[in-house]
Amino acid sequence: MTKILGTPVVRTDAVAKVTGQAAYVADHTPAGTLHAALATGTISRGRITAIDAGGAERLPGVRLVLTHRNLGDAVKEGQFLTPVLGGQFQTSFNPLGSDEIRYSGQIVALAVADTPEIAEEAARLIRVEYEEVPAVIALADLAPDAPGRIDLHGLQTGDTATALAESHVVVDREYATSVNHHNPIEPFHAAALWQDGRLEIRVPSQWVTGERFALAGALGVTEEDVRVVSPYVGGGFGSKGATLWHTVLTAEAARRLDAPVKLSITRRQMFTIASFRPESRHWVRLAATSDGRFTAYEHEVLTQTSRSDVLALPGTDNTARLYAFPNIHTRESTIGVDVNTPGFMRGPLEYPELFALESAVDELAMVLDVDPMELRLRNEPAKEPVEGLRYSSRSLQECYRRGAELFGWHRRRARPGSMRDSDGTLIGWGCASASYPVFEGGVCDSRITVGSDGRALVEVASQDIGTGTYTLLAQIAAETSGLALADVRVALGDSDLPRGLATAASSTTGTVGAAVHENARSVREQLLAAAAVRFGRPRAVEDLTISDGVVRAGDGLRITVAELVADLPRGVLAVEIRHTPPRLPAEMAQTTLRDGTFNITGPARPDHVAFSYGANFAEVRVDPVTRQVRMGRMVGVFAVGRVLNPRIAHGLLAGGMIWGAGHALMEKTVMDRDRARFVNTDLAGYHIAANADISDVIVETVDEHDDLVNVLGAKGGVGEMGIVAMPAAIANAVFHATGVRVRRLPILVDDLLIG
Amino acid sequence: MTTPDPERTSHPPLEAPDTFQVNLTVNGTARTVDVDPRTTLLTLLRERFDLTGTKAGCHQGTCGACTVHVDGRRALSCLILTVSADDAEIRTIEDLAEPDGTLHPMQRAFVEFDALQCGFCTPGQIMSAEACVREGNAESDDDVREYMSGNLCRCSAYPNIVRAVRSVAESR
Amino acid sequence: MRPFTYARVSSLNEAARESSRPGAMVLAGGTTLVDLMRGNVLAPDHLVDIRRLPGLDGVEETGTWLRIGALSRMADVATDERVRARYPAIAESLRLAASQQVRNMATIGGNLLQRTRCPYYRDGDSPCNKREPGTGCSALAGPDRDSAVLGGSESCVAVYPGDLGVSLVAFEASVELLSAGGPKTLPFAELHRDVADEPERETTLSPGDIVTAVTIPNSALVRGSAYVKVADRARYAFAIASAAAGLTIEDGVVTAARVGLGGVATRPWRSHEAEAELVGRPLTADTAKAAGRAAFAAARAGRDNAVKITLGPRVVEQACLRAGQGGERA
Ligand SMILES: Cc1cc2nc3c(=O)[nH]c(=O)nc-3n(C[C@H](O)[C@H](O)[C@H](O)COP(=O)(O)OP(=O)(O)OC[C@H]3O[C@@H](n4cnc5c(N)ncnc54)[C@H](O)[C@@H]3O)c2cc1C
């Protein structure tokens, strides 16, 4: 059998992308398209007292100006996306639902015109008057136990208070992470068209199925009357998972005008009309014995949410299971401030908490005078410490061994500031553990149609946001069904396809992949059964093999899939299945199907827990005079179960590690605390890493077999594993280079110039 | 509080046409169009000429996704007013592969080294990279890192982009 | 973008005439102007496109000066062998600016006249005296990490963001203009105004003035010069602090020094204080440090921009040390 899974197959969409032929949503402009632009508000809290769209409406070429005044009840309510309660919207608050302003940069109008230039000008001409009330944006402006603080989650194992009192060493520190914005290079466009009462809307989406439910509900039409198309997505990172309100407004404008409407959104607007990574504060107490055995782990977290919705990001489920902690106490809470609702962003629950814990571990290693990697290895748990369950597999030690070898960790000198290059550059080396829960999605359908030419089409309403879904599903379908990879085509990003799942929490390979696997297995069985009949003598299917599109019997008989299918009644073999993840609670399965809710389960399962692990190593180079930090090498070795396509997986892991470098050293949305707004809302002010910021990035995955995790043995997490611990590794490296411990990310040159 | 007065700097308009006629050579073909003077080259290419391979990421000069060649040099089509590009020769990603579909060496290298993920920055990266090699600014990895820094890749495919560009530079 | 009229000019006289119309602005590479027009920060009524003006492009060198035409592209000047060999700080301040695409489009004249990157100026709606006189300064009350520590006033603390201007002010460049009254030459140091209480008036140019060239005197100071820039991102970012420096050293003692500062002041900033600290002393790590300290002795920090005062001196120190080694490359 040809090996397809586990090989570095070239992305099936690579040629379309390098030639500019891959059609992203804004690349499609049907004849007669009208163009739309948004006007956004300038205050952070209060209400609109007057809105004058006259100047805009009088502009030649302007077709419509939508405001809260004329939206009326054409648009219904939308529910906030939460994994437990359902909903698909980024926020329940419709910005044009009333005269209320809840955050700076809120949409106050949408203008539609004949050309993009006129639409933009119209948006500019809309005059708004406000009544403003004081607003709060930053956690620093609220006492940690301010009224309104909402407790979300907590873990309690053993007795941390006693353990802390009795421990040899305790690190007790506060850490913090900043607001970050996803900033995919592709903006959040939307292009809507109604035909015969049916909406077709193009929107870059990580969840076309959810988007369809959301739009149907908000527009008061049936799900069948909404088609969401998103064949290519120019990066999402969490920002394109939930439905954004301007998508609804664009659809409504197209409905009123009975014409195709395409909305372009500016980079500046992207910072306020969608979600972001909320600011977080952490209070960590980590204790150990004198020989470096952890005795207690306490972790309190406070994050921002909006006043409209409660966003829960329970990250200590992950950190509490990273080491052998005999006593655990965690508390996670959030508090509403005057912002649009934050949301999921690459490693949403994992990066902030791991930054705090993995910094504390490094601080503890300094106090104990133990090598920081050694301290981590010493605290390897036999069972996960929260519920005493076993790990489905865990190869953190192997990752460290291999990573240390690749990095040359044994050459590290322990004392901070003791390593220098020949030109005086300070060198710092740090490490940190990556841990990412294995999540499973909900119910997923899949359809495979094999034609009489022997070629197959795999269809599922999933998405490829750069994560290689097109390629991975083709690999799974080809290898499992016995077809040649070249004969398998995959269709994604269309809600008319068999119902798929959100591209979220790195769960696509595990869950959508499992659906396609089940589907392809069934295709294979039917092909073999047909071949058995065709070969004449009744013959055990077990004697037959299929690969590269050819069925062979032990005695040398053979037939191609094309011939087999040509002989079937209608000359096609179409198989559609519904995959229900084995551990999905029945009522969850039902709500997903009925209400289109977002379901994700894990990492704790009835008799085990499932996590991916990794060891990260970072080198930083610090100019001795200016103290400017530059990245040196980054090494990441990961254990993610079976790697279905190392080429794609390693690229995603490297990309995540580079995100880690960005989060550690530059990414920060600055908040104007008095005016409760974001300040640096463009790509010149919000710095994401450029090519020159990054030096060598070395990625490896270790061999790991995990039969428990899912049918493919792929634990996943590949899309997020890279970022979760790299920021801590870098912060630890900065400390090692300079002796300055920075406990708030990003670390800017400001932090290293004190004293 | 009120939004600022949009008319703050207004003066009586001069007598002038609403649109201008512009001649361009786009991917080897001469084209004449009437444009609103506000129309950027990026909007023209995408919305009028349906050359949507060139992407819009910011319209502020801050991302590089809109990179095309203007008279042989890499430039940002989002900050060029079409009127001011009269008589210019424009080359976009659509013109890089041979008419029979044979990929340009830089496109092949991007495929071979997986120098892309979501692919949205990719046309801009490739147009930039092609020029980078011609300029002689791809002689070392560090050179490439520096001279390709005007093309942000949020997926962060940078290490593979460097490999791809270097492989083309070395094979020249 | 607000509608405007457009005229492409083909002679300097025509340019001067068109650009003296009310509400007119000159368009060169457009990398500042088009961006700010789209962002509702600048709204000219009339655009005068000077990009095709003949004779304003290219580098000329004699034994005593270097002359750069106003329409020369940043990229071309940055890679010009003459500039790199004998005016290294000029070349470096161009190479370390923006991106190759921007440098391919942007002109030297436009570069000198680029606008601040102060986020409040650029956002198009915050109170900002520079954008809308009399509305107040949001940076004075808000996060001001990007704001100036030198040259600010009660009405504005916006930083002059350019790199090239730092080298030009240090090495005593002059600017050639075509004015209503005819050609005119101005010391570059007099092109930008102090903020005072009119932050909207950034330069001493009159409406209709066209920059035609900049000239930089050749000297031993500039021949060994260095430019150092520190930003939050390695490339494609504006400076938190930068410095241009040039020194002459005889018998181990600094005989003359030039120091320009960037990213920290409201205008291209020459630091006579740093220069005075160096002259007459040997160039050592200590004297370089002292020069840095002197450069920022009068600096005043706001809430969040103390970094400019801690980083700035170190950038000056490094630029001086590099200049001392004859302008070794970053
Ligand atoms: C993303 C980005 C990053 C950047 N990074 C940097 C950086 O790191 N360092 C740096 O120094 N710069 C940087 N810049 C700024 C860039 O260098 C300037 O935008 C550019 O140099 C302006 O030149 P231009 O020809 O495009 O000017 P234009 O935009 O055409 O004009 C700018 C201004 O100058 C006026 N003007 C232009 N030419 C003349 C003339 N000959 N006579 C009279 N008036 C004239 C115009 O009326 C206008 O007011 C960056 C720009 C961008 C977009």
Ligand code: FES
């Ligand atoms: S779209 Fe032109 S630089 Fe971003």
Ligand code: FES
């Ligand atoms: S490949 Fe996604 S932005 Fe570069």
